[in-house]
Amino acid sequence: MSKLKKKYRSGIEAALEVIGxxxxxxxxxxxxxxxxxxxxxxxxxxxxxxxxxxxxxxELERDGIVERTVYAEVPPRVEYELTDxxxxxxxxxxxxxxxxxxxxxxxxxxxxxxxxxxxxxxxC
Amino acid sequence: MSKLKKKYRSGIEAALEVIGxxxxxxxxxxxxxxxxxxxxxxxxxxxxxxxxxxxxxxELERDGIVERTVYAEVPPRVEYELTDxxxxxxxxxxxxxxxxxxxxxxxxxxxxxxxxxxxxxxxC
DNA sequence: CCGTATCCACGCAGATACTG
DNA sequence: CAGTATCTGCGTGGATACGG
Numbered sequence: 514m515s516k517l518k519k520k521y522r523s524g525i526e527a528a529l530e531v532i533g534x535x536x537x538x539x540x541x542x543x544x545x546x547x548x549x550x551x552x553x554x555x556x557x558x559x560x561x562x563x564x565x566x567x568x569x570x571x572e573l574e575r576d577g578i579v580e581r582t583v584y585a586e587v588p589p590r591v592e593y594e595l596t597d598x599x600x601x602x603x604x605x606x607x608x609x610x611x612x613x614x615x616x617x618x619x620x621x622x623x624x625x626x627x628x629x630x631x632x633x634x635x636x637c
Numbered sequence: 638m639s640k641l642k643k644k645y646r647s648g649i650e651a652a653l654e655v656i657g658x659x660x661x662x663x664x665x666x667x668x669x670x671x672x673x674x675x676x677x678x679x680x681x682x683x684x685x686x687x688x689x690x691x692x693x694x695x696e697l698e699r700d701g702i703v704e705r706t707v708y709a710e711v712p713p714r715v716e717y718e719l720t721d722x723x724x725x726x727x728x729x730x731x732x733x734x735x736x737x738x739x740x741x742x743x744x745x746x747x748x749x750x751x752x753x754x755x756x757x758x759x760x761c
Numbered sequence: 762c763c764g765t766a767t768c769c770a771c772g773c774a775g776a777t778a779c780t781g
Numbered sequence: 782c783a784g785t786a787t788c789t790g791c792g793t794g795g796a797t798a799c800g801g
Contacts, residue, residue: 522682522753524737524761525662525730531740533657535774538649551783558646562775567784577743588782589781598743605736606649612729613648616655619701619722629646637648659794675763686795691764712762713801 531576532602536561536569541595542610544579545603548594578602610637655700656726660685660693665719666734668703669727672718702726734761 521527532538536558543549543557555566570593573579578599584590614636617624628636645651656662660682667673667681679690694717697703702723708714719727738760741748752760 519751520753521737521741521751522663523666524734524739524741524748524752525666526737527741528733528737529657529662531737533653538653539646542647542649563784564776565774568774576740583783586782589784591783602736605732608729608732609652610648612726613645613650613652613655615648616700617645617648617651624648627643627645627651628648629644687764688766688796689794692794707763710762713764715763 528605531573531578532606534569536565537573538606540566540569540573541578541599541602541606544593544595544599545606548592551591551593554593573599607637652729655697655702656730658693660689661697662730664690664693664697665702665723665726665730668717668719668723669730672716675715675717678717697723731761 521530532541539558540554543554549557551563551566551570554570555561555563558566561569570579570581574581577596579593580596580599582592582594584592614624614628617627621627645654656665663682664678667678673681675690675694678694679685679687682690685693694703694705698705701720703717704720704723706716706718708716738748738752741751745751
């Protein structure tokens with residue numbers, strides 16, 4: 514985990530540092546539904562570049578949320594999954610996500626019009 | 638509230654759009670402890686520039702989280718406070734904040750070493 | 762006191778090509 | 782397949798000065 518000395522003004526800042534930003538949330542979201550290979554994640558999030566994806570995963574790893582497993586095969590296979598510690602974010606992000614969806618309803622009337630659908634995933 | 642048509646991949650993204658980023662969390666945090674004038678907020682968050690502060694407040698206002706009240710006085714007085722809708726984020730951000738604080742403990746051993754103290758505020 | 766305008770530098774992130 | 786390197790642009794946000 515990160516050991517940078519830095520001042521935070523509230524736990525919100527600290528949590529946002531771990532899971533905030535443009536990509537972390539959606540990456541976490543997919544990993545919370547099970548172990549994934551790099552490529553799978555990239556396919557699930559087509560708009561992220563490989564470079565960014567790897568960067569997000571490294572940071573999640575550094576913060577102890579995600580574990581990276583490399584299999585000594587050819588061609589190489591790498592899998593990412595939530596650590597036990599990462600699981601502790603689940604209920605937190607779940608209420609967060611639910612608030613987000615109800616917010617979309619507030620703003621747009623129908624959240625489904627602005628939420629991309631995933632075949633086999635339910636929301637939140 | 639915002640009416641931009643945009644696709645979200647999960648409620649997390651939507652919520653992050655409202656409360657994510659470098660400043661929104663801490664601004665919300667202070668407003669959740671009561672109505673504040675512009676200057677007060679700027680004093681409570683010394684590292685934010687006036688321009689950024691106003692920008693964050695405008696966005697929170699646009700998203701229906703914050704209400705801005707202008708008093709026709711000289712010198713001018715402007716106050717910001719959470720709307721009823723904004724209050725709905727309180728329990729959500731509270732669990733968020735608590736996770737953040739416990740995360741700091743995990744990483745640093747003692748969260749108080751990295752948490753700036755506020756005189757009259759308790760954490761979260 | 763509150764907010765905006767202008768200028769500008771820096772860093773983030775995209776595209777692309779490359780290695781193991 | 783997974784990941785890195787380089788190069789580049791574009792936007793974000795800081796500093797500063799000004800206006801209502």
